[in-house]
Amino acid sequence: MRYQKECVETILEMCLKVIRIYDWLLDLYVLDFFVDDHWNKLPVTWRRTFEHMDPQHLGNILSNRPSNQLLPLSFLALIKTVQALTLPRESTFKKGDSKKESNNLDTCKYHPRLKNLFLKHVKLKKRHEISLMADVVVDTALQSGCNSVIDFGSGLGHLVRVLAYRDDMNAAGIECQTQLTEEARKLDLQLEYTVKKYLSPEAIAKLRRPLHFNVTLSSHQQLLSLPLPASMQNYGLIGLHPCGDLGPLLLKHFVESPNIKFICLVGCCFMKLTCDGPDQGYPMSKFVMSLDSKLSFWSREISCHAIEVYCERLRKGNYGDLKIHAYRAALERILVEHDPKLRHAPVRSIKHSDTMTFEKYCYQAIERVNLPLPTSPAVWSRGHADLAQWRRVVVVYTLRLALAPLVETVVLLDRVLYVLERNLSCEIRPVFDPALSPRNHIIIAKRI
Structure with missing residues (x-):
């Protein structure tokens, strides 16, 4: 919307x-x-x-x-x-028409024996979120003319694995827990081992392997020093339920970095937002800051x-x-x-x-x-x-x-307005099934 x-x-x-x-x-x-x-x-x-x-x-x-x-x-x-x-x-997301090699079975995406390749080790709720989030990211990337993406709070790397191996994107995951990063790399190797049984050597050679970085973010300035390859100097940002202030931090990095072409952000854990100080996560927009905009911990907690x-x-x-x-x-x-x-x-x-x-x-x-x-x-x-x-x-x-949806609306629209105040394109869509994934709105902003 x-x-x-x-x-x-x-x-x-x-x-x-x-x-x-x-x-x-x-x-x-x-x-x-x-x-x-x-x-x-x-x-x-x-x-x-x-x-x-x-x-x-x-x-x-x-x-x-x-x-x-x-x-x-x-x-x-x-x-x-x-x-x-x-x-x-209520979800209104419809996948856009994109140019895909639908007749090429020699790919992770279309080979019939690899249909459930990306569902291993993934719970039902996460499967639902990853599938739809990946579709939104691919559509947004096509509209932005950008084929690279970085996922923050990537965990075991399920989303970047889909975007890289299945959707042929340059993808990187940022995760603060070393154990999760190491496990993500192991899952990549397990996937490649399975793929080699069904795809040709030529197709294997073309696979894009996701990158995994171990970083604890405290400032969006840290993102400027990531050792990204030349192919990822321009990229999109993904945040699938980043906790607390991490979502606002990613938005700030997006609006201040011309090389970031888009962002797809799904917020959560609003009760963990910092609500005062120079790095506050709420409010973000100048307009809401000018209002009597206080949201107590309990109101933000029940909104989740x-x-x-x-x-x-x-x-x-x-x-x-x-x-x-x-x-x-x-x-x-x-x-x-x-x-x-x-x-x-x-x-x-x-x-x-x-x-x-x-x-x-x-x-x-x-x-x-x-x-x-x-x-x-x-x-x-x-x-x-x-x-x-x-x-x-x-x-x-x-x-x-x-009253909880009213509080969530304020938090999310404050983020949308923060982007709009900087004359950038921004929309928000209910994409996930709210019965499966209650925090189901994706903020999509583009620099075109």
Whole structure:
């Protein structure tokens, strides 16, 4: 989706106005539900409406499906506003027409025995992301007249392996973990060993082997000193879910480096963004910096949750395991009342089971804290009373999640605007299936 600079500014300003109104809801942390009495922070009309509503209906409402529930006008207005302002999440990506040697079977891409060559050692979610990301990168590279690309945070090198061996691009991966880089090189050799069984010596000789660099990036200036071959002096940048500030760092490198012809960036881990200082990852654009643009850690954290998966579980009535939020919140009240210093103590994450008692959950959760639990019957009675309110916990968490796309939209459009302010082409597309890959938007910027 292509935006004009003025349009992006308008959307961002409106999103932030709504967020400012509902900061109180976004900043509620589920652990503190009972400690801070979250339920009574909701407007009275919301409490009356959601007190006895089956969470299944909430799943329908947030999924924009028909509902016969009578809802407060303030809540309806909020939901419609969020839906109108936020980036669409349903994938619309269609692969472009590119000139390919579709009749040449003597290649990694088209040989029938090598069809699943690039799926080995790759999980389903990653297969989905790599396949579509590679298609987007190839199309963007063709439009930019650039056949070289560098992938940052390349891990085991699955994406650069596809781009090099399959799509015949000059590809390099940058990874900070030495072990992953070494494993990526081993996987390259394993792939070549398999390919040699099916392709001719001439085709083998033409294969482009990806490069793998071991670098920990702290400044985009480091990228200028990479020992790239002459064939990669002009290149495109790829970031498939770079964590925290790495995404903004890549955008800064793109806008400041004329030799970088394009960038394809999928962000994630917004809660790890630095939000102050000269190298902050949010806000990036001058316009958003001029606004009241603060996004708390908790609002950025919930914006990274899988809203489609969560709503589907609500809709199908599979929300029993969501009780785990209530278990943890009830335990939090016990810990804080025992010792306020134990607030947000790093207890173990325990999966919920319908057969698990609250007492068993608590004992397993605090194993690492090494704290004896209270023995008073009154304490356990209070804990069970809290658990009886688990539907309220689900409601408040769901209401927070309803605002999450608004926060993600602000973070992503701030990045788009950062590029547009420098008079470069930029668009953003929902490419991945959000049920498989919740952070599914790709920012595509080109220097043409």
